[in-house]
Amino acid sequence: MIRLYNLRKIYRTGQVETTAIANANLRIDPGEFVAITGPSGSGKTTLLTILGLLDSPTEGQYYFLDEEVSKLTEKRRADLRRRNIGFVFQNFNLINQLTAYENIELPLLHMGIASSQRKDMVMAVMDKLRITTRRNHYPQQLSGGQQQRVAVARAVVGNQRVILADEPTGNLDSRNGEEVMELLARLNEDGTTVVMVTHSTEYASWANRVVQLFDGHVTNENILEGKRSVSELS
Amino acid sequence: MKTFWKGRGVFRSYLKTIFRNISGSKIYFFINVAGLCIGFTIFTLIVLYVLNELNYDTFNKKADRIYRVVELQKSPGGQVQRVAITMPALGPALQSEFPEIASTVRLIPWPTVLCHSGDRRFYENKLTFADSTIFDIFTFHFIEGNEAKALNDPYSVVIDQTTAARYFGKQNPIGKFITVDADFGQNAFQVTGVVQDFPRNSHLTFNMIASLNTLQNKNSPFIGWADNDVVTYILLNRANRFESVQRKLPEFMATNLPTDLWKGLEIYMQPLKDIHLYSGEILYQVNHNMGNIDTVRLFSLIAFFVIFLACINFVNLTTARSTIRAREVGIRKLLGSYHSHLIYQFIGESIVISFVALLLSLPLVEAFLPTFNSMMRGRIIVSYDNQLPFLLGLCAVALVVGLVAGIYPAFYLSSFRSADLLKGRFGSSKRGILLRKILTTLQFAIAIGLVTATIIVIMQMNFIYDKPLGFNKRGLMYIPLRxxxxxxxxxxxxxxxxxxxxxxxxxxxxxxxxxxxxxxxxxxxxxxxxxxxxxxxxxxxxxxxxxxxxxxxxxxxxxxxxxxxxxxxxxxxxxxxxxxxxxxxxxxxxxxxxxxxxxxxxxxxxxxxxxxxxxxxxxxxxxxxxxxxxxxxxxxxxxxxxxxxxxxxxxxxxxHPFEYSFLSNYLDKQYGSERESEHLLIMFSLVAVLVACLGLFGLTMHTTEQRIKEIGIRKVLGASIADIVLMLSRETIWLVLIACMAAWPVAYYFMARWLNGFAYRIDLTPLTFISSGVLVFTIAMLTLSFQAINAGLSNPAKALRYE
Structure with a gap:
């Protein structure tokens, strides 16, 4: 699903060059749950923006769904992103002027799905994530956990194949954090590929593979045999 | 069909954010809308005035082919003067000489005379003697009488409806007599026609037109080449014959004119449509409510300025507050919105605001029109016949304003990258800040320029009113001897x-x-x-x-x-x-x-x-x-x-009915058009300064909000209120100074030109310019200091806690 070959990302600010990703090689298959960990400044977020087609690498190749995407136009990347990738952020990134329902509906609008079908899809995902009662609330009227659930709903409402999550539990207390992890795991079990950046080894243990970054290099890849799962919880 | 559905859903979602954004930041929305609304109000009023000025005399169906003959008189000293009176023999001679000339008419506007019919007596000041060809050349609408014969005989008169009603009530006036007590004696004129009242936007005004041949007896000054006392108009066969006639005029004058009487005299043809606005230098002319093209240009410029200032407010506030919108942009892009969609969204938003402002300005225009019109001495005639094209024109202007004001913010806002969402680094770019500084300086420069111009106009007009004229104008009563x-x-x-x-x-x-x-x-x-x-x-x-x-x-x-x-x-x-x-x-x-x-x-x-x-x-x-x-x-x-x-x-x-006035009133009327411009200029400059300050108010409010933490820290570290006020106003002080440097030379150039139109004028001193700068600066500081002092007084702990 995702393959990176010799990927480099260099930022230039005036005379200063900073290598954010150095020579990364990575392969993520459909249905995997991958956690990316590493200290601050190790390049986790940069890697996620490249995987999410929000930024292009300076060098190297990136195959997304077997298509080389590192040199695609902004418009083409937007198309690919819209259909295939859902994002979940540490700070939720919901639009404050729209209700929970309207926030979730947003990707469907951009996909051009008809109104009645949109309604069905949004209601289905809200139901699945148990936020139906909050449909008319604005983000600032919701708790952190509820906001993140809305964000997750938005990420999967269009049946996206990959979820890219950047510290999805970072702003949540442990109970809410657990709940969000549980959601991601359940989605993964249903077939969605999940790539999650996290600091926490505890949350990383939900993944079936952990990729460690240090100063822009992939230093270690561990396959977790004893992965936690939703069935285990229940 | 699919794209339509898609477009509609996205559009609705954009609309929702637009309106919810508005309700979330009412004060900024108010500043944008109020600025544009004031802009549109002034713009519409000025456009009404300008259209009215430009349409003078155009109701004449043959307006394109009508010309007035103007004489260029050169004195031996080399002085040249233009006069709109000619020799009585000129008109007929021109017509017989030039096949291109279809007709000519001579007019003699008569001084106010006492007229009566039965026991109804009135002073008439719009009596004109004219050739019968007047009806072929100018457009009149006859209600009674025969247009072709009405002025053929001496002592015939054609009157307008209002005059007919005054003298004869509901009776048919045709065949009745009006007696005129003129210099040449008391004579009865027979009414041979009644016409609709002549339109007001005409440089000529009539209510009684008498046959010119009444005056043309043997010893009359209204025949021959010796006197210079009639106004001559020409009707060409075709409009494109102007050049050929004009070219042959010197030769015509050389052969026809008795040179001993009129040495160095030249004539030229002034197009009818130019008479109202381009006749400032012409003497001895009949020009009812004469206008001035410079005033029309000045006001058009002001209309543009006021709208432009409001657009600047819009651009400044929108880009300044962009950080607040940046997240929305990032999320939308992340979810697959195209760059172009976002540009449409933001331009759409600015067009919506522009139309809201236009809509709100319409009742304001209605409300201010009577005041504005009375300042213009009742000149503006709002015709309700053709409101639709006018309204469509206004809508087009609102659209353009929305585009102009929205295009930069749209590109600026839509260029935010969604990758930054992950990194949490949205800030005002240097580019945005520099642009805001440039635009704010431009606003100040325009305001300072207008204020300078206003001060100079006021000073010059006061100079004129107070200048010794060589006679004592106070306490002199006069009674016309008619x-x-x-x-x-x-x-x-x-x-x-x-x-x-x-x-x-x-x-x-x-x-x-x-x-x-x-x-x-x-x-x-x-x-x-x-x-x-x-x-x-x-x-x-x-x-x-x-x-x-x-x-x-x-x-x-x-x-x-x-x-x-x-x-x-x-x-x-x-x-x-x-x-x-x-x-x-x-x-x-x-x-x-x-x-x-x-x-x-x-x-x-x-x-x-x-x-x-x-x-x-x-x-x-x-x-x-x-x-x-x-x-x-x-x-x-x-x-x-x-x-x-x-x-x-x-x-x-x-x-003889008793009527009197005072010389000082008469003299004040001489400067009516200058007075008019003075009042309007003061009003418009005030509005321009107001709009600029509105923008400044919004920007300062935003800056203060942005710097609330900095202010808190500084206060904790011991800064006084004065320090905070100075910190927040330092930039404005610089901007005003730069604006002064830019505005003064331009104002000097234009005002020196304006003053050159006066034979007696004030000198421009640096003090005039400095005072305008100080005035604008003071107003700007008052606007600023309200918020700066508030920020200085705020509790630092609160500011820091809520960060």
């Missing part, structure tokens, strides 16, 4: 009126020293030279004393010397133009023969507007041609004196 009968009563009126101790002097003559006629004189004997054109003034005994003028050499007319009827008094300019060392006793000769001796030289005085220099002037003792009875009143007991004058007048002239 016919021979009233003029014959001058001696007895004087005798009776002087019995009142508060009446200091009584005489008769011209109001400001000169009427509207020119004469031609020469100096007899060797070295006298050819005929020269001079201004004529006809006065009675005691004129110089009553007007408070000054004799610098010789004496004025005296009752004790019978020979004074063949004497003249001249002004200093006249004496200087002949380089006479001792003018007293010199002789001058008029074109038709008699010789006069100069007995006195009078100190120069201004008879027209101070835009013009003083010309050579000759004063004749000629009570029968005096236009006004002049009464000098003491400052005490004025109202009882006026009552006494009225009683005396009514006793001596019972058939």
């Amino acid at each position: 016919d021979t009968k009233s003029r014959s009563k001058i001696p007895v009126l004087r005798e009776k009126l002087l019995e009142d101790p508060n009446i200091l002097a009584v005489s008769a003559g011209e109001l400001t020293g000169s009427g509207t006629t020119q004469g031609k004189i020469s100096v007899p004997g060797p070295g006298g030279g050819s005929l020269r054109i001079v201004r004529e003034s006809f006065v009675d005994y005691g004129y110089v004393q009553t007007m408070g003028m000054k004799i610098v050499e010789g004496r004025s007319f005296s009752r004790d010397r019978l020979s004074d009827s063949s004497s003249v008094v001249v002004n200093e300019t006249m004496a200087n133009s002949f380089s006479w060392k001792d003018p007293i006793g010199k002789k001058i000769e008029t074109a038709n023969g008699p010789t006069f001796m100069i007995i006195g030289v009078i100190k120069d005085f201004n008879y027209f507007s101070l835009r013009e220099k003083v010309d050579p002037l000759v004063m004749w003792l000629h009570p029968n041609r005096c236009q006004y009875l002049l009464i000098r009143l003491a400052s005490r007991g004025r109202s009882s004196s006026i009552r006494y004058v009225k009683t005396t007048w009514n006793a001596l002239l019972p058939s």
